[in-house]
Amino acid sequence: MLEINKIHLGNAIELLKQIPDNSIDLVYIDPPYEQKVSHGSGAFGVEKKLHYAQFDHISNGFDYEAYFKEFERVLKAINIYIWHSRMQMFTLLDYFVNKKKCNFTPLRWIKTNPVPACGNSYISDSEYCFHFREQGVQIYGTVDSKKTYYISQTNKKDKAIWEHPTIKPLDFVKNHIFNSTQPGDLVLDCFSGSGTTALASSQLGRNFIAIEIDEKYHSLSIQRLEADQSQQKLFQL
Numbered sequence: 001m002l003e004i005n006k007i008h009l010g011n012a013i014e015l016l017k018q019i020p021d022n023s024i025d026l027v028y029i030d031p032p033y034e035q036k037v038s039h040g041s042g043a044f045g046v047e048k049k050l051h052y053a054q055f056d057h058i059s060n061g062f063d064y065e066a067y068f069k070e071f072e073r074v075l076k077a078i079n080i081y082i083w084h085s086r087m088q089m090f091t092l093l094d095y096f097v098n099k100k101k102c103n104f105t106p107l108r109w110i111k112t113n114p115v116p117a118c119g120n121s122y123i124s125d126s127e128y129c130f131h132f133r134e135q136g137v138q139i140y141g142t143v144d145s146k147k148t149y150y151i152s153q154t155n156k157k158d159k160a161i162w163e164h165p166t167i168k169p170l171d172f173v174k175n176h177i178f179n180s181t182q183p184g185d186l187v188l189d190c191f192s193g194s195g196t197t198a199l200a201s202s203q204l205g206r207n208f209i210a211i212e213i214d215e216k217y218h219s220l221s222i223q224r225l226e227a228d229q230s231q232q233k234l235f236q237l
């Protein structure tokens with residue numbers, strides 16, 4: 001078993017094998033996004049290619065089937081949040097809704113300070129997250145914590161301090177974990193990045209297992225978590 005309440009360094013698909021069957025209450029992940037990018041000129045001016053932005057150097061992307069198989073093995077019941085790009089929506093809906101017959105809720109982080117560039121498309125001011133849960137999986141929370149959207153600036157301060165390009169808003173992540181777990185439950189994030197899921201779980205009294213492949217992010221996320229836990233202890237004095 002991977003140690004609980006620890007951010008592990010390694011490749012998720014390898015380390016997941018060390019987690020026992022039916023031991024996880026919630027999977028909360030933000031895997032590398034699949035995006036369309038321009039690659040030189042093609043027959044109609046631009047050749048489009050799928051790739052995984054920002055993490056190409058460390059990751060070979062997100063092998064859906066391999067990960068979904070592991071998540072279903074370790075989860076007590078399907079209860080999973082997945083941040084994704086628009087390109088990944090179809091695959092996720094097809095798998096969890098068509099094949100697995102899960103309930104789903106689309107969640108959205110709306111940014112008030114997007115890059116002001118749009119060309120021949122809408123502006124990129126939203127990030128998306130699906131919650132999938134199989135029948136019988138409870139959702140708790142309050143009117144406030146159950147809002148499906150969150151409006152804020154891109155968190156430039158935390159981005160700068162923790163040097164992670166895709167850090168997610170802690171309060172939104174906390175709401176999701178609060179709504180979908182109970183105190184003492186075990187949350188898994190195997191694409192941990194700056195450790196937002198670990199931090200949110202720790203602050204809410206949930207247990208967690210986090211995995212990050214990049215040494216720099218791994219080490220900075222541990223510093224982030226430990227700094228927060230020391231502060232929590234001070235407040236308890």
Ligand SMILES: C[S@@+](CC[C@H](N)C(=O)[O-])C[C@H]1O[C@@H](n2cnc3c(N)ncnc32)[C@H](O)[C@@H]1O
Pocket residue numbers: 010011012013030031032033055058059060061164166167168169190191192193194195196197211212213214217
């Ligand atoms: C989109 S970021 C997650 C950001 C995170 N939600 C946060 O708020 O900081 C995805 C992370 O997954 C990591 N990653 C990519 N492939 C991985 C793998 N195979 N195993 C573990 N981590 C991986 C990347 O290094 C990156 O930090």
